[in-house]
Amino acid sequence: MKIAVLGTGVVGQTIAAKLEELNHDVIIGCRNTADVLSRNKPDNFGRPPFKEWYREHPKMKLGRFGEAASFGEFIINATNGAGSLEALKLAGEKNLNNKILLDISNPLDFSKGFPPSLFVCNTDSLAEQIQREFPAVKVVKSLNTINAFVMVNPSIVQGEHDVFVNGNDESAKFEVKKLLNSFGWKSENIIDMGDIRTARGTEMYVFFWALLYGTFQTGTFNIKIMKEDGR
Amino acid sequence: MKIAVLGTGVVGQTIAAKLEELNHDVIIGCRNTADVLSRNKPDNFGRPPFKEWYREHPKMKLGRFGEAASFGEFIINATNGAGSLEALKLAGEKNLNNKILLDISNPLDFSKGFPPSLFVCNTDSLAEQIQREFPAVKVVKSLNTINAFVMVNPSIVQGEHDVFVNGNDESAKFEVKKLLNSFGWKSENIIDMGDIRTARGTEMYVFFWALLYGTFQTGTFNIKIMKEDGR
Numbered sequence: 001m002k003i004a005v006l007g008t009g010v011v012g013q014t015i016a017a018k019l020e021e022l023n024h025d026v027i028i029g030c031r032n033t034a035d036v037l038s039r040n041k042p043d044n045f046g047r048p049p050f051k052e053w054y055r056e057h058p059k060m061k062l063g064r065f066g067e068a069a070s071f072g073e074f075i076i077n078a079t080n081g082a083g084s085l086e087a088l089k090l091a092g093e094k095n096l097n098n099k100i101l102l103d104i105s106n107p108l109d110f111s112k113g114f115p116p117s118l119f120v121c122n123t124d125s126l127a128e129q130i131q132r133e134f135p136a137v138k139v140v141k142s143l144n145t146i147n148a149f150v151m152v153n154p155s156i157v158q159g160e161h162d163v164f165v166n167g168n169d170e171s172a173k174f175e176v177k178k179l180l181n182s183f184g185w186k187s188e189n190i191i192d193m194g195d196i197r198t199a200r201g202t203e204m205y206v207f208f209w210a211l212l213y214g215t216f217q218t219g220t221f222n223i224k225i226m227k228e229d230g231r
Numbered sequence: 232m233k234i235a236v237l238g239t240g241v242v243g244q245t246i247a248a249k250l251e252e253l254n255h256d257v258i259i260g261c262r263n264t265a266d267v268l269s270r271n272k273p274d275n276f277g278r279p280p281f282k283e284w285y286r287e288h289p290k291m292k293l294g295r296f297g298e299a300a301s302f303g304e305f306i307i308n309a310t311n312g313a314g315s316l317e318a319l320k321l322a323g324e325k326n327l328n329n330k331i332l333l334d335i336s337n338p339l340d341f342s343k344g345f346p347p348s349l350f351v352c353n354t355d356s357l358a359e360q361i362q363r364e365f366p367a368v369k370v371v372k373s374l375n376t377i378n379a380f381v382m383v384n385p386s387i388v389q390g391e392h393d394v395f396v397n398g399n400d401e402s403a404k405f406e407v408k409k410l411l412n413s414f415g416w417k418s419e420n421i422i423d424m425g426d427i428r429t430a431r432g433t434e435m436y437v438f439f440w441a442l443l444y445g446t447f448q449t450g451t452f453n454i455k456i457m458k459e460d461g462r
Contacts, residue, residue: 122349158460160457
């Protein structure tokens with residue numbers, strides 16, 4: 001499948017590499033390719049510049065948001081939450097319409113340090129903002145509750161653990177679940193919470209996740225929902 | 232131990248009954264005993280009036296918030312989050328000072344229906360508001376991430392699952408952990424997240440919990456944190 005991954009950060013890189021490994025035809029979308037490829041310094045998290053990773057993935061395409069969205073039959077939003085709406089506008093509504101948009105972004109505001117605040121919560125979510133802005137796009141929220149390495153390789157966390165799906169379009173959620181299966185997620189560990197409004201729940205969970213990250217000093221963890229004992 | 236449980240709702244009732252079963256000397260605190268005992272109608276959730284439950288617990292004491300807090304060597308806040316600060320003021324700072332306050336409340340606002348909003352989040356929490364208002368009280372947040380029946384009987388949820396503790400005072404957290412042990416929580420399933428600010432995480436998790444309640448149509452569930460595979 002032709003897939004556009006919007007965002008050049010660690011989430012975008014990790015997802016794109018996994019998709020390439022699964023023989024998808026992948027393009028990474030960014031605001032400005034020349035800018036991205038000219039960066040020589042590590043990013044804010046100390047990771048090597050994008051171009052080093054890009055050099056190691058010679059088959060990977062890179063383009064502006066609009067080129068990427070036009071190429072992709074399936075779109076993944078792995079941009080920084082604070083810039084997601086703008087990135088998607090640059091990608092272009094006509095390039096996105098009627099396509100599935102897997103939204104991995106979170107509405108995190110790190111401007112006051114750690115822990116981050118959510119810039120939208122309670123009565124709205126970033127996923128809903130995106131769905132309202134692009135009513136003809138099939139927005140499905142998923143994977144935003146775990147770190148990038150767990151997203152594409154759930155077995156690095158021990159035992160059974162869960163990932164969540166939120167969205168209005170049943171067939172789009174079905175396709176996203178198939179993609180999650182291909183990443184290694186068992187169907188019984190994919191919890192469909194309901195329509196796109198339920199993304200408020202997983203986005204607010206991310207605040208809790210960030211504090212647990214502080215407690216554990218690692219992002220390699222996830223949760224398993226345990227239910228009523230059948231006794 | 233002499234324990235005051237503030238709040239006559241299902242959480243207060245369930246916790247108080249468990250404490251009585253564990254041979255503690257329990258008093259339930261309320262705003263006005265005559266009012267509570269005169270109610271004849273089911274509450275907003277369709278539960279029978281308090282006096283029916285109270286009749287079945289003849290050894291249980293009932294008093295105003297101040298009487299209860301004065302009696303208790305250990306205080307449990309099981310009041311509605313929206314009224315918690317006022318209830319604690321009625322309980323009286325001098326009756327609370329230097330005691331452990333196990334805070335189970337959540338800052339839920341149901342005024343716009345389901346799902347509830349949090350009336351404080353991101354940069355503050357109800358637990359922190361309580362700690363700031365009563366600086367000489369040893370506030371420990373716990374049990375707020377699960378429903379009342381799971382709180383006092385974790386085995387009704389299958390397998391291993393976790394409860395969280397947040398607070399500034401290490402010895403107070405130690406005592407709360409002992410109480411949790413007596414409720415059936417294994418020490419390895421009690422996660423100390425850190426100081427009272429980390430209560431923001433568990434309070435915001437409750438929003439996610441509420442949406443999962445909507446998905447599952449039951450509150451008898453909990454989460455287990457799964458960590459990195461040791462391979």
